[in-house]
Amino acid sequence: MRSSPGPSPVALRALAVVSVLGLGGGPQALAQPAEGEKLVEHDDSRRLDCQGAFCIWRQSIYSPCSGEYCYFNTLYVTDREGHVVSEHERSPLGPYTHEVRFIGPRRIEFLDYKGPFRSGREMGIDIGVDQSWVNRQVWKLSSDGKTLTQDLKAVRVPEWKRPPKVSKVSKPPRPSRPPPTEPEKPSLKVPVTEAVLAKAIAACGSEFIFPRHHECHRGTCMLVLDSVEDRENSHRGNLCPVLVKGSQVRKLPLALEAVEFNLTPTTYVFTTWDGPYGSLGSSQDISRTHPDVMLFSGTQGLHVEGGEPYPVREAKSVEAARALAPIVHAYTRAHIPWGRDAWRDESDLALAWQVMRVGENLHLHAEVDDDTVVPFATGTGVHSDHLELTVSRGTSGNFKLGVLLAPEGQLQVRLWQKEEGDKKQYLDEPFVAARGTWRQREHGYEVDLALPVFAIQGPSSPLVSGLSVFVSDADAAGKQETLMGHVGRLFFWSEYPPSHEEYERATSSLD
Structure with missing residues (x-):
């Protein structure tokens, strides 16, 4: 699965302001506590751990839009009684932070974990193998509790996660960048017969009547039907991909409701509206040369x-x-x-x-x-x-x-x-x-x-x-x-x- 580029830091800050003010019909966020103010535990404010003179807290803000871009966390350092010592908006806290704890004097471990896409709220496109990931960071808290700095030496990255080393002697010269090319546009590379079109409409549904793209490789053809005729002036139509093999015509199952269709040299790219505020977001790729099989990740050495x-x-x-x-x-x-x-x-x-x-x-x-x-x-x-x-x-x-x-x-x-x-x-x-x-x-x-x-x-x-x-x-x-x-x-x-x-x-x- 691919997602559309996230908002800029300025846009994220604007979203946070919208959420704090309660605009757009979304849930109102808590007013940000000032230094010395006492924090109280509730659904959106949790004390995570304490050691020595300090405790660490997490406050969460959800904006009224969908997607992880609208999820905000702030880390607070307090004294033992819960009075705010410092606020850290740019801490490692995020939507996938699984655990935060002290692991030594003023040393804080952040453990992020994203589970399989079928579990809980994790969504995605199946690539044939597990897509979970774990990330661990250690940060140091200053003696006055005001400053957090990352301790890069405290985490040993497993060898299998490290990028391969490339010798400067054997490093090949960087090839010259080819000139940019115009993106390929969907087209009817092969004529669509009336018989094939009738079977495709029967497979997709009566609203899909406009052939948008048709091409063939090794005896298998991909036909994409559109529910709107003029896509240049209407971006709210749905798309239905169909495989044609001889006299057999069948709808190709997608894991999303396709609303946009693009071509790369090797794949068909179908995209849906699940980004922030209903924008384009997730996409699913299908091989252009082997559209009859799943586009899965290779497994050798994985x-x-x-x-x-x-x-x-x-x-x-x-x-x-x-x-x-x-x-x-x-x-x-x-x-x-x-x-x-x-x-x-x-x-x-x-x-x-x-x-x-x-x-x-x-x-x-x-x-x-x-x-x-x-x-x-x-x-x-x-x-x-x-x-x-x-x-x-x-x-x-x-x-x-x-x-x-x-x-x-x-x-x-x-x-x-x-x-x-x-x-x-x-x-x-x-x-x-x-x-x-x-x-x-x-x-x-x-x-x-x-x-x-x-x-x-x-x-x-x-x-x-x-x-x-x-x-x-x-x-x-x-x-x-x-x-x-x-x-x-x-x-x-x-x-x-x-x-x-x-x-x-x-x-x-x-x-």
Whole structure:
């Protein structure tokens, strides 16, 4: 998904003034507190944390327009009684700030997290892989509580998130910039027959009667119908893309209501009215050369920060499949649902995992950073280092596996929980269908596990299965401390990227 450029800082300030004054019928914002004034907690004003002489507060303002551009946050530093010491409009606080806390004397951590586009209010266009992201910053507060400055040395950016280094010696010369070209305009590159037009109108609806664009590649044609004839003087019409293949004519499903259509050298770009104050905003791209399949992201060498969705790539060997499979990372407090206070940093616990298919087996490869590895010895294994996998198979029920680090590099896989309908069972028995090994490495350990595909796929929905992957960390005394990982969803596409029809079948029943 792409969004239209956001307003300028001046425009943002103007929006804030509009909101403060209560203009435009929107909710009125709070008057900004003056220095020394006492803050009071309520829905739009929250105390986040306190340490030493200071507390930090968040006040939120929502303007009357739609979109994240109209969401404003102000950070306040107060004394212990809540009296304002300083105000910071340009702090790292934002709509995706997940947590703000003191991590040392006058040192404040800001953790931003944007979840998968299907979760909650997160909206977007599916690109085949998870679009979550996490950003962590540390700022220092001056001794008088008046000034905030960013501590760039306090955050170690993971190597996989760093831009590749380019040697000055091997750096190629910068090519000369080509002269700007006129944007290509939609046109009827191929005549539209009456029979095709009639089928297209039947597929789109009676209001779509004006052919706007028609072109063909490799025997597949894209026809775009418009609900208005004169688009130069009317920008409020809707558009309907149609695929034409021989005698077959079918409407192309879009994730948005298209109101504008543009061409790039490689894509068709459909845009809708969901920007601030009803302006143009989100857009969806469709390949011009392969319009019959989803325009998904490549997965080879891809690092992501969530597993919803996760495309299961298939190859003839585990090595070849691993080269195609995205790598999912968990390495911050945003990835910890239980035991946050026991976790120090990514050297204490971090997880990277991949899932891939070879034949009728599903393979999981996991790499765990752990400063103290505690293998399984006796008991249920909950209080040793292990993986926890939860498989959700729709109407076929759910189950949870414990993957234990047994002696001699072997994995012991236990069935810990089974759920069918309203009935939930807590168990501790071998899951004999799974096999695998583990090995200790510098700073942690690796796990390789194989499961039969039929154990993961539900017969009622073979294209989609839920898979949560978590690592459980135990301390040296043998007590469970932290659970870190992801709630994910596997997609078993026939081919990657999938056709629009297969995509619709897989996602039509998702919540």
